[in-house]
Amino acid sequence: MHKFRWRLTLIFIVIIGCSMLLAGVYMAKLLENSYKDALVLNMERELKLIIATIDWNHGGSDEEKEHYYTEQARRLKDSAAARITVIRQDGQVIGESDEAPELMNNHLDREEVRQAKESGLGHSVRYSKTLGHNMLYVAMPIGTGDDSAGYLRLAMDLRDVENAVHTLWLFLLLGLGVLFLIAGGISYRIAFGLTRPFDKMIRVARQLSHMNYKSRVPVRRKDEIGDLGHAINTMADSLEQQMNRILENEGRMKAVLEGLINGVLMIDKDGRIALLNRSAEEILGFRQEELLGRHYQHASLAPELSELIEMCFGSMEHIRDERTLYFPEEILLEINLRPMVIGGEEFAGILIVLHDITAVRRLERIRSEFVANVSHELKTPVASVKGFAETLLAGALKDEETAKSFLQIIYDESERLNRLIGDILDLSKIESKRVPLQLSPVHLNSFMDHTLQMLAPEAQKKNIELRLQVEEDLYMEADEDRLRQIMINLLSNGIAYTPEGGKVSVTVQALNVVNGEDPETIRFVIADTGIGIPKKDLPRIFERFYRVDKARSRSSGGTGLGLSIVKHLVELHKGHISVESEVSVGSRFILDLPVLH
Missing domain, CATH: 1.10.287.130 (Signal transduction histidine kinase, dimerisation/phosphotransfer (DHp) domain)
Known part of the structure; x- marks a missing residue:
C-alpha cells in the first residue's frame, strides 16, 4: 500500500505541477506579450509625435535630405530613448540615429516595414547583428496613400524587457518549486487519507488469511470506501461463523473418534495414513506421530492388516474379515475396509474400522x-x-x-x-446386575453368631468345631442377606471339605484404623483344616462349575457355583476375595469389604 500511496502522491504532484507549470508559462508569456504590446503602443505614440514634429517636405539633394533627417534622428533619439530610422518609400534609409545611412541595406523587405505599408503600423522582434541583441522594431508610414514620404521606424533595445522576463521566470520557477513542495505535502496527505482505509482493509484481510477471524475494519465513512469496509466486515462475520461451525464439527468429530471403542484408520488415495484415533493406537501399538503421513507398507503395520489394505486397493470394494494380530498383544479383530468416494466419482482413500471381538x-x-x-x-x-x-x-x-x-x-x-x-x-x-443391594448397618457380632448357629447342625454331624473371633461393637454397611449368603457358602464349603473332627474358624477384624477413628475396611478370614486345594487349581476355583475333585464335590451335594456366586457378591459390595491353601493342611479365604458404600 505504501508503493500505491507514493504512486498516487506522484500522480497528484505531476498533475498539479503540470497544471501550475502550464499556468506559469501562460502567465509569463501573457506578461511578456503585454509588456511588448505596451512598448509597441508607447512607441506608436512616439512615432506619431515625431512624424508631427519633423518637416517631411524638406527640399534639396539626396545628400542634404540624408543629412537633415540624420540630424533630426540623432536629436530626437534621447527624448525617444530609441533608435530612429527614416526610410524612403522605396526602402532606402535616408536618416539613422546610430549608423551611417549610406552603409545600411534597403529596408523595404523588413517585416515591420511590410506591415506598415499594408496596415499603417508594423512591428517585429529581431536579432540585430549590428548591436548583437534582440530589438523591437515599430514602423509607421509618413503620410498616407500617394502622399507618403516613406516610413519612420523606432527600434528599442529589448534587453531590459528580457531581463525583466528572466527575473519573472526566476520568481515563477521559485514559486513553482515552493508550490511543488506544498503540493507534494498536500498530495501525500490526500493520498494518505485516501489509502489509509485501504491499509486497514489490507491489514484485516491479512489477519483473516492468518485465521484471525475476530479482526474487523473500523468504518467511519459513508461513501464507497465505507461500503467496502462493511462488505469486508460482513465477509469476516460469515467466515468466523463458518469457521466456528467447522471447528465445532471438527471438535465433535474428534470427540466421537476419540470416544469410539473401535479403532478407526484412514488411508488416503496415495496409500499414506491420514487419520487414526486413540483406540487404533492401542490396538496397533503405535502412536499417531509414528504413523501419520507414512505409507501403510512402510509403517510397520501387522502383515494381516497390510494384506487386507492391499486387497481393498486392488478390488475397490468393501471387505470384511476377522484376523488375529499378535502385536502388541494377541487380539482377534473384525476388520472392515471401505473405499471412500467423493462426489460419486473421485476416489479419496480407504476407511478402516477395527473392532476388537476377543472378549465377544x-x-x-x-x-x-x-x-x-x-x-x-x-x-x-x-x-x-x-x-x-x-x-x-x-x-x-x-x-x-x-x-x-x-x-x-x-x-x-x-x-x-x-x-x-x-x-x-x-x-x-x-452377573446381569439385576440384584440391587439393600444396604443397612450390620452388627457383625450378632450377625456371625446367628450365621454359625445356622450351620452348627451340619458341623455337628461331622464333629467339626466352629470357632468365631469378632472384635467388639464392630459394624459395617452391607446387604445382610447377601453377606449371609457369602458366609454360608464359604462355611459350607469349609465344613464339606473338612474331615470329621476338624476345625472351621471365622475371624473378623477392622483394618486401616488411624488415631482411633472408624475403620475403612473389615476383613473376614474363613479358615479350615480340610483337604486343601492344589496350587494349580487356585486361579480357577472361582470359575463356574469348576471342581478340584469332581467325584467328591458331587457326593457332597455341591453345584460348582457357590464360589462363583461368592466372588460376584463380593464385587457387588466393592470388596475383594482371595484364597490361600495347602494340600492336606487346609484353606484360608480372605475377604475384605468396605465399611461404608
Whole structure:
C-alpha cells in the first residue's frame, strides 16, 4: 500500500505541477506579450509625435535630405530613448540615429516595414547583428496613400524587457518549486487519507488469511470506501461463523473418534495414513506421530492388516474379515475396509474400522462351556431320578426296603437339582446386575453368631468345631442377606471339605484404623483344616462349575457355583476375595469389604 500511496502522491504532484507549470508559462508569456504590446503602443505614440514634429517636405539633394533627417534622428533619439530610422518609400534609409545611412541595406523587405505599408503600423522582434541583441522594431508610414514620404521606424533595445522576463521566470520557477513542495505535502496527505482505509482493509484481510477471524475494519465513512469496509466486515462475520461451525464439527468429530471403542484408520488415495484415533493406537501399538503421513507398507503395520489394505486397493470394494494380530498383544479383530468416494466419482482413500471381538469370542466360548456344563450338571440328577423311577416301575415297589432307598435317592437328586437351578438363577441375576443391594448397618457380632448357629447342625454331624473371633461393637454397611449368603457358602464349603473332627474358624477384624477413628475396611478370614486345594487349581476355583475333585464335590451335594456366586457378591459390595491353601493342611479365604458404600 505504501508503493500505491507514493504512486498516487506522484500522480497528484505531476498533475498539479503540470497544471501550475502550464499556468506559469501562460502567465509569463501573457506578461511578456503585454509588456511588448505596451512598448509597441508607447512607441506608436512616439512615432506619431515625431512624424508631427519633423518637416517631411524638406527640399534639396539626396545628400542634404540624408543629412537633415540624420540630424533630426540623432536629436530626437534621447527624448525617444530609441533608435530612429527614416526610410524612403522605396526602402532606402535616408536618416539613422546610430549608423551611417549610406552603409545600411534597403529596408523595404523588413517585416515591420511590410506591415506598415499594408496596415499603417508594423512591428517585429529581431536579432540585430549590428548591436548583437534582440530589438523591437515599430514602423509607421509618413503620410498616407500617394502622399507618403516613406516610413519612420523606432527600434528599442529589448534587453531590459528580457531581463525583466528572466527575473519573472526566476520568481515563477521559485514559486513553482515552493508550490511543488506544498503540493507534494498536500498530495501525500490526500493520498494518505485516501489509502489509509485501504491499509486497514489490507491489514484485516491479512489477519483473516492468518485465521484471525475476530479482526474487523473500523468504518467511519459513508461513501464507497465505507461500503467496502462493511462488505469486508460482513465477509469476516460469515467466515468466523463458518469457521466456528467447522471447528465445532471438527471438535465433535474428534470427540466421537476419540470416544469410539473401535479403532478407526484412514488411508488416503496415495496409500499414506491420514487419520487414526486413540483406540487404533492401542490396538496397533503405535502412536499417531509414528504413523501419520507414512505409507501403510512402510509403517510397520501387522502383515494381516497390510494384506487386507492391499486387497481393498486392488478390488475397490468393501471387505470384511476377522484376523488375529499378535502385536502388541494377541487380539482377534473384525476388520472392515471401505473405499471412500467423493462426489460419486473421485476416489479419496480407504476407511478402516477395527473392532476388537476377543472378549465377544471369549464370552461366546464361556457361554458355550456354561451351557455344556449346565446340561451335564442337569443331566446327571435327571438321569438318576429317571433310572431309579424306572426301576421302581419295573417292580421294585414291592420291596419296601429297596423302594424306600430308591425314593430317598430320587428325593436327594431332586433337592440337588433344585439347588443347582436356584444357584444358576442367582448367578444369572448377579452377573446381569439385576440384584440391587439393600444396604443397612450390620452388627457383625450378632450377625456371625446367628450365621454359625445356622450351620452348627451340619458341623455337628461331622464333629467339626466352629470357632468365631469378632472384635467388639464392630459394624459395617452391607446387604445382610447377601453377606449371609457369602458366609454360608464359604462355611459350607469349609465344613464339606473338612474331615470329621476338624476345625472351621471365622475371624473378623477392622483394618486401616488411624488415631482411633472408624475403620475403612473389615476383613473376614474363613479358615479350615480340610483337604486343601492344589496350587494349580487356585486361579480357577472361582470359575463356574469348576471342581478340584469332581467325584467328591458331587457326593457332597455341591453345584460348582457357590464360589462363583461368592466372588460376584463380593464385587457387588466393592470388596475383594482371595484364597490361600495347602494340600492336606487346609484353606484360608480372605475377604475384605468396605465399611461404608
